[in-house]
Amino acid sequence: MAKPERGGWIAPTAYLMGAGWYFATCIVVGIVLGLWLDDLTGLEPLFILLGIVLGLTLAIGGGIRMLLPFMKRFGGGANGASGDGQ
Amino acid sequence: MRRFRLPLIIIAALAWVVVGLIVARGPQPEIIVPAEVITKVGFLNISNTMISAWAAMFILLVGCFLATRTMKLIPTGAQNFVESVIEFLMGQLEDIAGTKNARRFFPVIATFFIFILLANWMGLLPFFNAIGKTEDIGVEIFHYIEEHHEDHEPFKEEIAHSSGWIVDNVGIGLVLPNADDAHFEMGAAPATPVSAEEALDKYIVFLAETFTDFEAEGGGGHGPGEVTPEMLTAAVAALNADPDAPKLLPATEKHAVPSAALGDELVVSGIDFPGPKLALIIPLFRSVYSDVNNTIALALISFVMVEFWGLRTLGFSYLGKFFNFSGFIPFFVGILELLSEFIRIVSFAFRLFGNIFAGEVLILMLTFLLPFLIVDIIYGLELFVGFIQAAVFALLTLVFAVMAVEHHDEEHDDHEGEAGHDELESQGTPGQ
Incomplete structure (x- = not known):
């Protein structure tokens, strides 16, 4: 992989940090919403389970959508699969 | 000389930390999540x-x-x-x-x-x-009590200010500087949370018991019993009689909490503690x-x-x-x-x-x-x-x-x- 330009590390670093936080937020929001709805409706543990499933789905689905373009750009590695930007 | 370099750096660093602890230690911070x-x-x-x-x-x-x-x-x-x-x-x-x-x-x-x-x-x-206005804890505590008084809600969550006071579902507690038992027991059962007014009554009786010779029947400020109007009147009198005891500050235009037992006869806006003031900094x-x-x-x-x-x-x-x-x-x-x-x-x-x-x-x-x-x-x-x-x-x-x-x-x-x-x-x- 070619040496990044000056300041070229900022964008990938910031992007990956953002993606990491996105995973965490999805799961936490799902769980908190689930707990709140369980508390509200008294249907424990229905909504917490739904919240976990929805949170994980969002985290994985959204995470893949966020990371695919990143992988395409930077994930070529030694074999240079993606070709450009290396 | 080179082989001594690392130990010397470590010793210098430790010395620097110790000097810092002795001469430049900051005040104990209050961690408050909402902006002041x-x-x-x-x-x-x-x-x-x-x-x-x-x-x-x-x-x-x-x-x-x-x-x-x-x-x-x-x-x-x-x-x-x-x-x-x-x-x-x-x-x-x-x-x-x-x-x-x-x-x-x-x-x-x-x-x-x-x-x-x-x-x-x-x-x-x-x-x-670091810079900002300071607020006397005897007054500041009442802002919290006042909010609950306005909402007519008993205390639910615990708010502890390490430098001054604690409010939880059993009432208000005072944390005196250098006290061995930082938290005192208000005596009310946590299962029956008290309202702001009841907590105020218990607090006044507790202060009279702590700072003067006053002794309440049935636990008073410490026990689970109710504070009667007579008990409260006697506690206030004991506080007023002793020059070294904390003084109840009368209601102001901005701040006022009435007592549960005496109603509008006793309305308090804060407490003036004797000795050095404990203050909470509200940073600008x-x-x-x-x-x-x-x-x-x-x-x-x-x-x-x-x-x-x-x-x-x-x-x-x-x-x-x-x-x-x-x-x-x-x-x-x-x-x-x-x-x-x-x-x-x-x-x-x-x-x-x-x-x-x-x-x-x-x-x-x-x-x-x-x-x-x-x-x-x-x-x-x-x-x-x-x-x-x-x-x-x-x-x-x-x-x-x-x-x-x-x-x-x-x-x-x-x-x-x-x-x-x-x-x-x-x-x-x-x-x-």
Whole structure:
């Protein structure tokens, strides 16, 4: 992989940090919403389970959508699969 | 000599830490999550984070005005600095979004970056969290009691101020300086939370028992029993008779809590404790993004701008991304897309808030625990965190904006073949 330009590390670093936080937020929001709805409706543990499933789905689905373009750009590695930007 | 270098450095570092502990130990910090309200203007609470935000805006406006007042073709000094910052940002934006989009998004993205960076770095200035008005704990505690009195709600959560007082579901407790038993038992059962007025009565009896010879029947301030009007009157008399006892402050125009047993006959606005005053500092300046209200505001602006750019570029077809009725799977994916848009607001807001607030707490605690060396290292780290968080916020807004305006093209290209991806890559894939 070619040496990044000056300041070229900022964008990938910031992007990956953002993606990491996105995973965490999805799961936490799902769980908190689930707990709140369980508390509200008294249907424990229905909504917490739904919240976990929805949170994980969002985290994985959204995470893949966020990371695919990143992988395409930077994930070529030694074999240079993606070709450009290396 | 060389082999002694490392041990010498370690000894010097330890000595530096010890010197710091002896001569420069800061006061024990109070960690308060919501921004402290400095003053009220009408219905608007002016918090210390708002004041800091205005200060940052003022610095940016005046700085930019001064730097660009006498523009030269070949820039020097401040104009040179401002131009180099703008050029650097423009370069980063063009790399990620392409020239056309970069120029369009630049005002918002660059504002995000510069303002967040300045606000974060300003939060590390020495006078942040250090200067402000002090509030006597004997009075300050009553502000909390007063809120509950106004709402007619018993205390639910515990609020403990290590330097002064504790309020929980059994009442109010006083933490005296250097006391062995910092928390005292109010005596009421936690299963039956007390109201603000009842807590006040118990507190007055407790103070009379602690500071004077007064002894109440049936537990009084400590026991589970009710405080009778006679008991309370006697306790107040005992407090007034003893010159060294705390004094009840009469109601003021702003603050007043009536007693439960005596009603309007005894209305208190605070307690004046004898001896050195314990005070809580309400800082005048606090890091802007250590207040979740500000990060949510910024996240909402980011969200609205991304949707605005998406709608403006693609028209109503932009909404097709979220409401796709062509099949079950596309419909489900659309709903997920819609949910992710809103999760993004939470993610944006809490990422910035969490990082900045945690940094602030870390520095305050380390200044108290290990001043000098260790706190300096963390200080450096916080400079980096402030920069990275500004970059994360600005960059992610940019990437989502690029995704919003190019989504249509991307799907279109997906149907037509792989060629489209190259176009996307060259125009706007993140991380270029």
